[in-house]
Structures are given as structure tokens and as C-alpha cells.
Amino acid sequence: MLLEIRNLHAAVEGKEILRGIDLAVDAGEVHAVMGPNGSGKSTLAQVIAGHPGYTVTAGEVLYEGRNLLEMPPEVRAREGVFLAFQYPVGLPGVANAQFLKAAVNATRTHRGLEELDAMEFLEWLKQKMALVEMDASFISRPVNEGFSGGEKKRNEILQMALLEPKLAILDETDSGLDIDALRIVAGGINQLRRPDNAILLVTHYQRILSYVTPDRVHVLAGGRIVKSGDRALALELEARGYDWIQEEAEALSR
Amino acid sequence: MTSKETFLAAFDELQRRGLTGPAWLRERRGEAIARFAERGFPTPRDEDWKYTSLAPITATAFDLNPDDDGPEPSEEAIAPFCVDAPTWTRLVFVNGRFSAKLSMLRPLPGSVRIGSLGEALITDADAVRARLQAPGEPLDAFAALNAAFWQDGAFLEVPDGVTVDEPIQLLFVATTPGRARVHHPRNLIVLGRESHATVVESYVALGADTYLTNAVTEVVMGPSGRLDHLEILLESGRAFHVGATRVHQARDSRYASCAVTLGGRLVRNEVHALLAAEGADCRLNGLYVVGGRQHADTHTVIDHASPRATSRQLYKGILDGRARGVFNGRIIVRPGADGTDAHQANKNLMLSDEAEVDSKPQLEIFADDVKCGHGAADGQLPAETIFYVKSRGLDEAAARALLTYGFAHEVLERIHVAPVRTWLEGLLTARLTGGRVTEELA
Numbered sequence: 131m132l133l134e135i136r137n138l139h140a141a142v143e144g145k146e147i148l149r150g151i152d153l154a155v156d157a158g159e160v161h162a163v164m165g166p167n168g169s170g171k172s173t174l175a176q177v178i179a180g181h182p183g184y185t186v187t188a189g190e191v192l193y194e195g196r197n198l199l200e201m202p203p204e205v206r207a208r209e210g211v212f213l214a215f216q217y218p219v220g221l222p223g224v225a226n227a228q229f230l231k232a233a234v235n236a237t238r239t240h241r242g243l244e245e246l247d248a249m250e251f252l253e254w255l256k257q258k259m260a261l262v263e264m265d266a267s268f269i270s271r272p273v274n275e276g277f278s279g280g281e282k283k284r285n286e287i288l289q290m291a292l293l294e295p296k297l298a299i300l301d302e303t304d305s306g307l308d309i310d311a312l313r314i315v316a317g318g319i320n321q322l323r324r325p326d327n328a329i330l331l332v333t334h335y336q337r338i339l340s341y342v343t344p345d346r347v348h349v350l351a352g353g354r355i356v357k358s359g360d361r362a363l364a365l366e367l368e369a370r371g372y373d374w375i376q377e378e379a380e381a382l383s384r
Numbered sequence: 385m386t387s388k389e390t391f392l393a394a395f396d397e398l399q400r401r402g403l404t405g406p407a408w409l410r411e412r413r414g415e416a417i418a419r420f421a422e423r424g425f426p427t428p429r430d431e432d433w434k435y436t437s438l439a440p441i442t443a444t445a446f447d448l449n450p451d452d453d454g455p456e457p458s459e460e461a462i463a464p465f466c467v468d469a470p471t472w473t474r475l476v477f478v479n480g481r482f483s484a485k486l487s488m489l490r491p492l493p494g495s496v497r498i499g500s501l502g503e504a505l506i507t508d509a510d511a512v513r514a515r516l517q518a519p520g521e522p523l524d525a526f527a528a529l530n531a532a533f534w535q536d537g538a539f540l541e542v543p544d545g546v547t548v549d550e551p552i553q554l555l556f557v558a559t560t561p562g563r564a565r566v567h568h569p570r571n572l573i574v575l576g577r578e579s580h581a582t583v584v585e586s587y588v589a590l591g592a593d594t595y596l597t598n599a600v601t602e603v604v605m606g607p608s609g610r611l612d613h614l615e616i617l618l619e620s621g622r623a624f625h626v627g628a629t630r631v632h633q634a635r636d637s638r639y640a641s642c643a644v645t646l647g648g649r650l651v652r653n654e655v656h657a658l659l660a661a662e663g664a665d666c667r668l669n670g671l672y673v674v675g676g677r678q679h680a681d682t683h684t685v686i687d688h689a690s691p692r693a694t695s696r697q698l699y700k701g702i703l704d705g706r707a708r709g710v711f712n713g714r715i716i717v718r719p720g721a722d723g724t725d726a727h728q729a730n731k732n733l734m735l736s737d738e739a740e741v742d743s744k745p746q747l748e749i750f751a752d753d754v755k756c757g758h759g760a761a762d763g764q765l766p767a768e769t770i771f772y773v774k775s776r777g778l779d780e781a782a783a784r785a786l787l788t789y790g791f792a793h794e795v796l797e798r799i800h801v802a803p804v805r806t807w808l809e810g811l812l813t814a815r816l817t818g819g820r821v822t823e824e825l826a
Contacts, residue, residue: 179775182767207777219772223790223797229776232786236777272790289776 131192132157132328133178133297138189140177146187147173149353155297158325162339162364163332165350166372171332172216174350175301178330179213180206193297207233208240210296210327214286214303221273226285229273230255234292258291262318280311287318298322299330304338316341336364351379387442388424392417394448395532404535405505408513416523416531425525432524435710435742436681440650441624444594447563454479454559457590462486465588465618467553469803473498474553475538479560480567482536494546501572502536511541515574515604526626526652530600534570537599540583544576544606551582551612551801556597557590558623564594571601575609575637582612584804587627589620589647592824599627605637607661613641614804618811619648621676621824628654633693635661642799644808645672645680646815649823652681659686659693659721666695671795673815675704675735676823684728685714688751692723700795701732702788703739704821713758714746721751728758733765733791735784735821784819 133155140148147170155161165171177184178191180203191198198206221229234254235245246254252269259268262284274282283303290298303315319329319342331344339347339361347364349357351372356379357363367375385393395417403410425442426433456478466474475498476486482500492498497508504512523531538554556569573583587597597619603611619625625648631639645651657666672680686695701709711730732741745758765787773783792812799805815821 181771202779203771203774204777204779204783207775213775215772215775219769221769221773221787221790223793224786229773229786232778232782233776236779236782240777272793293776 131155132194133330134192136190136192138174138177138191139187140173140184141187142173142184147184147353148177150189151353151355153348153355155328155330157296157328159345160323160329160331160342162344162347163330163350164334164336164347164364164367166376167334169350170353171350172301175213175299175330175332178299179203179211204236205240207293208237212290212293212295212298214283214290214298214300216301216303216305218274218282218286220275220277222275224273225270226273227252227255227269230289230292233289237293255292258288261291261321262288263314264288279306280308283307283315284311284318287315290322291318294322296327297330298327299332301332302334304333304335312338313341336368339364349375351376354379388420390446390448391529392421397449398533406509409505413532416528419523420525420528420532423525423528432683432712435708436650436652436679441596444564444596444624446566446596448566450563450565453481454561454565456483456485457557457559459486461590462555462557462588465555465557465586467551467584467803467807469551472550472553474555475499476555476557477536477538477569478557479565480536480556480569490550492548495543496546496548497539497541498552499539500536501539501570504539504572508539508541511574512539512572515572516602526598527600527628530568530570530598533566534568534600537570537572539572540581541574542576542579542581545578546576547580548582551584551804553584553586556585556587556599558588558593558595558597558620559590560593560595561591564596566596566598569597569599571599573601573603573611575603575605575611577606578608579606580610582614582801584614584616584801586616586618587625588618589623592620592622594622594624595620596624597627599625601627601629603629603631603639605631605633605639607635608637609634610638611640612801613639614799614801615641615643615653616804616808617643617645617648617651619651621647621649621678623648624650626652628656631655631657631666633657633659633661633664633666636663636665638665640667642669642671642795643682644670644795645674646811648678648680650679652683655684657684657686657695659688659690659695661690662692664690664693666693668695668697668699669795669798670699671701671792672699672709673702673792673812673821674707674709675821676707677705678707678823679710680707681710683712683714685716686726688715688717688721688724688726690718691721693721693725695726697728698795698798699730700792701730701741702735702792702821703732703741704735705823706736706738707821708739709741709743711741711743711760712746713744715748715756715758717749717751717754717756719750722753724751724754724756726754726756730760732762733788734762735765735788781819785813785816788816788819789813
């Protein structure tokens with residue numbers, strides 16, 4: 131199993147957000163995690179990536195059989211865990227090429243590979259930029275500064291393509307995208323889909339699932355997975371909204 | 385003997401040995417030392433020195449009249465500080481004295497004059513006398529000491545209509561082993577009508593000794609003259625540096641500077657720009673990167689004495705350890721200086737809780753129809769940003785170094801002289817290794 135989450139509880143500023151998540155994702159799979167606003171979707175994504183603002187109060191997360199929660203965020207990244215941020219952060223004064231080269235080489239060094247020099251990296255970057263239809267001027271622009279919403283999301287997909295993660299978590303990467311950007315982003319995700327890695331798609335809408343077909347769909351409500359199913363569940367949510375799920379969950383917990 | 389008395393006694397001693405320079409200069413030296421005798425060193429009670437204590441300087445026993453200038457370094461020793469541009473003219477000064485051996489004089493266009501100011505007192509006596517600080521000008525303690533004691537420095541005169549394409553590096557090397565010395569470099573840069581030059585003024589140390597550099601650079605700009613002036617401070621971690629740049633701008637002249645302070649225990653940078661005629665344009669940029677117990681103080685005075693002149697200032701500080709930064713930006717808009725457009729900004733990145741900054745804008749506006757703005761911001765690296773960078777595989781130190789570098793970039797990108805920018809980018813990267821700034825230069 132690539133990722134195994136058992137009874138995960140997590141809190142932010144003393145407030146419990148995740149209340150016992152169980153989830154197993156195997157290599158080669160795409161899982162969608164859906165749910166209404168405030169259900170804990172983003173918290174789950176951030177906790178897996180190691181955001182210091184969240185405290186894990188119970189449970190465990192195993193990544194390739196090892197305790198992921200013990201690893202600092204940068205080690206998780208080098209080990210192949212990637213989070214595409216819902217709100218990518220701007221880095222004033224830091225050029226994309228500078229940032230991405232540092233990131234790629236940190237991971238390569240960790241994996242026992244030689245660092246790429248400036249020329250090799252640029253080649254590699256240009257290949258991946260073509261994938262997400264990124265303009266050449268992007269190379270020297272500061273990271274996520276003055277980017278449109280769509281550009282920021284494409285930049286996250288570009289970083290994912292460069293870092294070649296084993297486990298990619300995409301936190302509402304589809305939200306706020308127009309149809310062209312959505313197509314580009316979905317294309318990038320599908321490129322990464324291989325038998326040896328897995329994708330966790332955190333999303334509010336099923337729209338992206340028409341481009342990236344999930345193997346499993348989970349519905350999160352009140353910090354727990356209240357329902358799991360296949361692609362049909364996503365369509366049902368699209369048709370009926372989230373209220374019935376929440377009612378079902380509340381009925382169960384009574 | 386107090387520090388003041390030591391300086392006065394040293395001047396007496398020089399007088400006994402015979403003051404250098406022509407009669408008019410000896411007279412100025414006398415006036416200047418009298419001025420110093422009257423005022424002494426400033427104390428924190430002086431508004432201009434409120435946040436900068438001179439105690440470390442006045443407590444140092446300086447050797448004010450050493451018997452020799454100290455050993456001349458080898459070319460290899462100074463090579464790391466020479467901008468990597470073999471076609472540039474480079475004037476090298478060792479412990480304040482011009483070194484013909486280490487300097488590199490390249491052919492310059494037209495009748496550009498360049499060399500040692502000490503020699504120019506003889507070869508270009510009239511030009512120097514006319515432009516060097518007017519008699520009776522009010523001098524503060526350090527300017528007075530410089531006026532009394534200076535022996536040498538750089539002289540550059542670019543005639544009307546001449547453009548010097550290649551930048552010129554002025555390299556001041558402190559070698560002073562043993563007792564602490566004081567150097568008083570005096571530079572004079574004169575730009576004629578519609579002339580243009582680029583000057584890179586750099587102060588560096590071989591070794592980690594205590595000394596004081598007390599430099600004065602005078603810039604006189606003719607109508608539509610243009611000067612790009614870069615200053616790089618790599619003084620030793622025990623050194624003191626007080627530097628004043630005085631700029632006199634004629635109509636439509638354009639002065640642009642960037643001062644980067646990386647080394648020095650106590651550094652005071654002053655810029656006084658007099659926008660004396662209509663259309664003058666003055667752009668000051670600065671970056672100070674300090675850690676440990678370093679202290680970096682920037683004082684600027686932009687004097688809008690004529691209508692429709694423009695000034696822009698951007699000073700950024702990176703402070704770690706128990707370092708202290710001071711920024712005092714004074715803008716004076718004189719009566720009649722209508723249409724003045726002035727802006728000033730000071731931003732500081734605090735890498736430790738113990739670092740401290742005092743930032744003070746000082747706007748004195750006596751004219752109408754004036755655009756005058758200022759802004760100041762102090763902050764730390766945001767946790768969310770550090771997490772974002774870490775989530776891409778960089779550890780804490782690398783993340784902090786990268787983001788700190790990014791903060792400095794806004795200033796560095798304004799340096800258009802590629803070899804200098806590359807040099808500074810390298811110096812800064814080395815300075816930020818490990819994500820911390822320490823007192824000693826790497």
C-alpha cells in the first residue's frame with residue numbers, strides 16, 4: 131500500500147477538524163476526496179504534506195509502510211509526496227527557474243542522483259513547461275507573483291511534473307479554472323498517472339472527474355469519510371448535492 | 385586623553401611635520417580641525433546620531449600617525465575584490481593611499497582625467513580647488529576630520545559631452561595589521577555637461593582587524609550629466625566605516641546610486657544630494673545585510689532646492705542576530721521648488737527577534753504642488769511561505785536563504801552593470817548560507 135491512513139485525528143488551534151479518517155491508496159490508483167466546504171478536505175491534504183499549523187492528535191499515516199508523520203515536510207517532499215496548494219504562495223524576488231532548480235536538485239540529491247546543472251535543468255524545465263502550455267517568459271518571473279489564478283494552478287502542475295512524485299495530492303486544483311485551464315491541468319495530471327504512483331484529488335465539484343477518471347470516490351463530512359464508492363458516487367453528488375450525505379452521516383452518528 | 389584630544393594631538397603632530405598640500409588646502413585643513421575641536425564627536429543627544437552610538441569608535445586607541453602606510457598586498461590577495469571585467473579601469477588604494485602598481489589604467493575617451501586626488505592637487509590644481517568643498521561649509525565631526533586629514537582618494541573628471549562606456553572601479557583595501565588605523569579617503573567625481581560615467585566604489589578588508597574608514601565622496605554634476613554610482617562595503621567584522629557622499633546636481637542631471645553594505649562592525653552611510661536646478665533626477669537605492677552585533681545606519685538628505693526635480697529612494701535591510709539598522713530619510717522641499725516629485729521607502733526583513741530597526745522619514749515641505757511620499761515596513765519571513773518552499777523539498781535553512789535572497793532582489797535588480805550584479809549575487813548567496821547572517825563575512 132502506498133498510503134495508509136488509520137483513524138487520523140487532527141486539530142488546528144485546539145479545534146478538532148479531522149475526526150478519524152481511514153483511507154488506503156495503492157500505487158496506480160486515483161482517489162477523489164469530495165465534500166462540502168469545511169468538511170476537512172484541505173486539512174487532510176495539509177496534514178499529509180506536513181503543515182506545521184496542524185496537530186495530529188491521534189491515528190497514523192503510513193507512506194510506503196513508514197511513519198509519514200515523523201518526517202519533516204521537506205523529507206516528505208523528497209520521498210515523493212507532493213501537494214498542489216489550493217492557494218499557491220507567492221515568492222517575491224525568487225525566479226521560477228531558481229526555485230524549481232533548487233527543488234529538483236534537493237529531491238535528486240535525496241534520491242542519490244546527481245544534481246542537474248543550469249543547462250540540463252533548463253532543458254528539463256522547457257519540456258515540462260510545454261506540457262502545461264507555459265510561456266517562456268515564465269522562467270524568469272518571480273514564483274506566483276502577478277500570476278493569474280489559472281497560471282498559479284498550472285504552475286503547481288508544472289512543479290508536480292518536474293518533481294515526479296509518487297503520491298500527488300491536488301487540493302482543489304480545479305477550482306476557479308476556466309475550461310481551457312482545466313483541460314491543461316487535467317492533461318498534466320493524466321501524464322503523471324502511472325502504475326507506480328497515486329493521485330489524491332481533493333475537489334468540491336465533479337467537473338474535473340470527467341477528465342481524470344477516479345478509481346474511488348470518498349465523501350468527507352464533519353472530519354470523517356462518510357461514504358465511499360466509484361465514479362457513480364461523484365455523479366450522484368453532482369445531481370443531489372451534499373445535504374443528503376450529511377443527513378445520512380448525522381443519522382448514523384445519532 | 386579622550387578620543388577627541390587624540391585626534392587634535394595627531395593634527396598638531398602633522399603640523400609640526402609639515403601639512404601636505406598647497407597653501408589653500410592647508411588653510412582648509414586648519415579651519416576643519418578648528419571646527420572639530422569646537423564640536424567634538426557627536427553623542428546620542430545629537431538628533432542625527434540618536435540611534436548610533438559612537439562609543440565603539442571613541443573607545444578605540446587608534447594609531448593616527450603611523451610611520452608607514454603598511455605593506456602593499458599582492459595582486460592575488462586583492463583579486464577576489466576586483467570586478468571580473470578585464471577591460472575596466474581600476475584605481476586601487478591601500479590604507480587610503482593610491483597604489484599605481486595595483487591599479488589598472490585603461491585608455492579612456494577624450495580628455496577624461498582619472499587618478500589619485502593627491503596627485504591631482506598638483507596636476508589639476510585649479511579643477512580640484514574649484515570643486516572641492518567650499519570654504520566655510522558647515523561640517524560635522526567626521527567630515528571635518530576627513531577635511532583635516534585626507535591625503536588621497538580618487539579623482540575623476542569627465543568633460544562635456546563625453547560618455548565613458550566601461551565602468552570604473554575604485555577599490556579601497558584595508559590591510560592594517562597591528563594597531564588600529566584611520567583612513568580618510570577623499571574622492572572627487574566631476575561630470576561635465578551631457579557626460580556619462582559609471583563608478584563602482586568598493587571598500588574591502590584583508591584580514592579581520594579594527595580600523596576606521598572615514599570617507600567622503602563629492603560628486604559634481606553638470607547639466608544633463610549622468611552618473612551611475614555603486615557602492616559596496618565589505619569592511620572587516622571589526623571595522624568602522626563612516627562614509628558621506630555629497631552630490632551637487634545641475635539642471636536635468638541624473639544621479640543613480642546603489643549602496644550595498646555587507647561587512648563592517650559599525651557602518652554609517654550618508655548621502656546628501658542637492659537638487660540645485662530644475663529637472664534634476666536622483667535615485668538612491670540601498671541594501672544592508674547585517675548579523676551578529678553589526679550596526680548599519682543610513683542617513684539621506686535630499687534637498688529639493690529647485691522646481692520639477694525628482695527623487696526616489698528604496699532602502700532595504702536584512703537583519704539577523706542582535707544587529708541593528710537605522711534609516712533616517714530626510715527630504716527638504718525648499719520654497720519655490722514646485723512640482724517636486726519625491727518618494728522614499730524603507731523595508732526591513734527581521735531574521736531574529738533580537739534584531740532591531742529604527743526607521744524615520746523626515747519630510748520638510750515648504751512649496752506647493754508637491755508630490756511627496758514615504759513608506760516603511762518591517763516584517764519576518766511568513767510561516768506559510770516557508771512551508772510552501774519546504775513542501776518542494778528545501779530544508780529550513782535553504783528555504784530561509786532563498787526567501788531572504790528574494791527580499792534583496794528588488795534592490796539588486798536595479799543594478800544594471802552585469803559583472804557587479806553577478807559579484808553581488810555571489811556575495812549575497814555566500815552571506816546567506818545556512819539561512820542566517822553572521823557578523824563575519826564568509
